[in-house]
Amino acid sequence: MTPFDALILGIVEGITEYLPVSSTGHLILVSRWLGLAGSEEARKSIDTFNIVVQGAAVLAVLGLYRFDVLRMIRAMLASVRLRRESETHRRDLRLARNLFLSFLPAAIIGKTLGDWFEARFFAPGPVITALALGGVVMIALAPWVRARARNASETGRDGSSLTIPAALGIGLMQCLALFPGTSRSMVTILGSLATGMAPREAAKYSFLLALPTLGAACAYKSLGLIKTGGMIEQLGGWMPMTIGLIAAFISAALSVYWLVGYLGRGGFALFGWWRVSLAAVVCLGLYQGWVHF
Numbered sequence: 001m002t003p004f005d006a007l008i009l010g011i012v013e014g015i016t017e018y019l020p021v022s023s024t025g026h027l028i029l030v031s032r033w034l035g036l037a038g039s040e041e042a043r044k045s046i047d048t049f050n051i052v053v054q055g056a057a058v059l060a061v062l063g064l065y066r067f068d069v070l071r072m073i074r075a076m077l078a079s080v081r082l083r084r085e086s087e088t089h090r091r092d093l094r095l096a097r098n099l100f101l102s103f104l105p106a107a108i109i110g111k112t113l114g115d116w117f118e119a120r121f122f123a124p125g126p127v128i129t130a131l132a133l134g135g136v137v138m139i140a141l142a143p144w145v146r147a148r149a150r151n152a153s154e155t156g157r158d159g160s161s162l163t164i165p166a167a168l169g170i171g172l173m174q175c176l177a178l179f180p181g182t183s184r185s186m187v188t189i190l191g192s193l194a195t196g197m198a199p200r201e202a203a204k205y206s207f208l209l210a211l212p213t214l215g216a217a218c219a220y221k222s223l224g225l226i227k228t229g230g231m232i233e234q235l236g237g238w239m240p241m242t243i244g245l246i247a248a249f250i251s252a253a254l255s256v257y258w259l260v261g262y263l264g265r266g267g268f269a270l271f272g273w274w275r276v277s278l279a280a281v282v283c284l285g286l287y288q289g290w291v292h293f
Contacts, residue, residue: 017255124286136276139276145268149198170188203263
């Protein structure tokens with residue numbers, strides 16, 4: 001992998017991680033298109049790089065929502081009498097509880113079935129199928145999302161107002177993203193909307209839920225990368241990895257900032273049309289011989 005390849009993959013990861021278009025699906029397609037998976041060993045290395053570079057996207061959200069995270073940490077410390085309770089103590093504690101409950105199914109199911117899904121479905125065919133089907137779902141639900149955005153002032157629901165079953169339900173929906181091309185962001189936003197949240201709050205809950213979910217996946221993959229050692233050399237050394245992480249961090253921060261405003265206005269169909277169009281273009285390219293995987 002060259003530094004230019006890492007730059008491209010980092011930008012793609014950052015832009016698509018929090019958009020409901022599937023960052024994993026895009027990274028699989030782009031890495032194959034760049035010819036970075038010629039052998040089984042190289043393919044595993046690139047797939048690992050694609051996971052590790054998500055760490056930069058996690059840091060971008062952590063920076064943007066640092067005050068929410070700090071309030072949750074303070075609330076948890078106050079609950080064990082290590083500091084005084086704030087005015088928002090109960091709300092912050094409920095939000096932390098709900099995020100943990102939503103993370104739990106992914107932690108259990110992902111650890112159990114993650115490698116199985118990766119071995120069988122991390123390939124262009126399943127990704128194209130999931131992109132197209134997800135796009136159709138998003139286009140069909142776009143009028144509903146617009147209506148929720150127009151009525152946003154009528155509900156005060158946010159991540160702290162979720163019931164325990166609702167938080168677990170969002171977590172179970174998040175597990176659908178084990179299938180590449182589905183989009184973790186898409187299913188968690190839809191799950192949050194189904195609980196009564198407005199689109200802006202649904203997006204925020206999805207971003208906060210990404211912190212433990214993607215952070216754990218990144219740490220797990222990074223540990224394996226460090227232990228094997230040789231994979232770093234296969235990726236071209238630390239320079240491409242560093243470039244990819246920086247590119248992902250900057251592009252993810254910009255993507256999140258834009259998405260909150262766009263979803264707040266009820267925008268949703270755009271992502272569905274992008275998914276369907278991308279799947280169609282890739283299929284046409286394969287048929288015509290323009291694209292080779």
